[in-house]
Each structure stands twice: as structure tokens, then as C-alpha cells.
Amino acid sequence: xINSEAFIKRLQKVMEYYGESASSFAEKISVQRSSISHILSxxxxxxxxxxxxxxxxxxxxxxxxxxxxxxxxxxxxxxxxEISSPTPPQNIxxxxxxxxxxxxxxxxLEVNNNKSIERIVIFYSDGSFKNYQN
Numbered sequence: 001x002i003n004s005e006a007f008i009k010r011l012q013k014v015m016e017y018y019g020e021s022a023s024s025f026a027e028k029i030s031v032q033r034s035s036i037s038h039i040l041s042x043x044x045x046x047x048x049x050x051x052x053x054x055x056x057x058x059x060x061x062x063x064x065x066x067x068x069x070x071x072x073x074x075x076x077x078x079x080x081x082e083i084s085s086p087t088p089p090q091n092i093x094x095x096x097x098x099x100x101x102x103x104x105x106x107x108x109l110e111v112n113n114n115k116s117i118e119r120i121v122i123f124y125s126d127g128s129f130k131n132y133q134n
């Protein structure tokens with residue numbers, strides 16, 4: 001659950017950063033002016049739709065920062081290169097993707113003859129990932 005008062009402060013910071021009034025902010029994210037007013041007054045909590053519209057209209061706003069204050073605002077833009085091919089940690093080498101059978105054997109997975117591993121996704125602590133597909 002989010003802290004409403006802290007969310008309101010972060011939302012006001014976004015509005016100030018872009019020089020938006022409540023009316024212009026509501027127009028940019030395609031919500032009614034009353035929605036902004038109710039959220040800013042603490043009467044209502046933001047809906048998922050409201051948050052997603054804010055993130056779409058203002059790409060420098062990070063989800064985790066907006067929701068719980070973790071991260072930074074404005075967000076650092078990641079390049080396509082960083083997103084699509086993250087660099088692995090220095091102490092780990094990236095081998096060729098292992099064969100499905102060896103993965104199943106090393107993890108002692110019970111796989112019936114009609115099923116096999118389709119893909120494996122490794123998530124790194126910096127938010128990047130590596131996808132291995134069969």
C-alpha cells in the first residue's frame with residue numbers, strides 16, 4: 001500500500017518539474033480535472049490507470065519512484081543498447097546458452113515427454129535481463 005501523503009508530494013514534484021497546473025496535467029494524461037483534485041486533496045488514491053497514464057505521458061517518471069519514492073526523478077534515460085544487451089557482472093562470464101537437456105538434468109526437473117523448457121530469463125539486480133530461448 002502506498003503512502004498517500006508522500007505520493008501527493010511526488011506527484012506535485014512532477015507537476016512542478018514540467019510546469020503543469022492541475023488542469024494542464026489532467027489534460028496531458030487524459031483524465032478529468034476532478035481526478036487530480038481528489039488525489040491532491042487526499043480524498044482519493046490514484047488508480048492503476050492514473051499511474052500508467054502518468055508514466056506514459058511523462059517518461060522521466062519512474063514507477064518505483066512515483067509509487068514509493070525509491071529511485072530518482074527525473075529518471076536517467078537508458079539507451080536501447082543498454083536495455084537490449086546488458087553487460088553481465090564482471091565476476092560472471094557469459095557462456096554459450098546451455099542445451100535444454102543439460103539444464104533439465106542439472107536442475108533435476110521432471111519433464112514429461114510432451115513438455116520441454118521453452119526459454120530461461122535471467123534478471124540482474126540493475127533491472128536488465130538476458131533471455132535464452134530454445
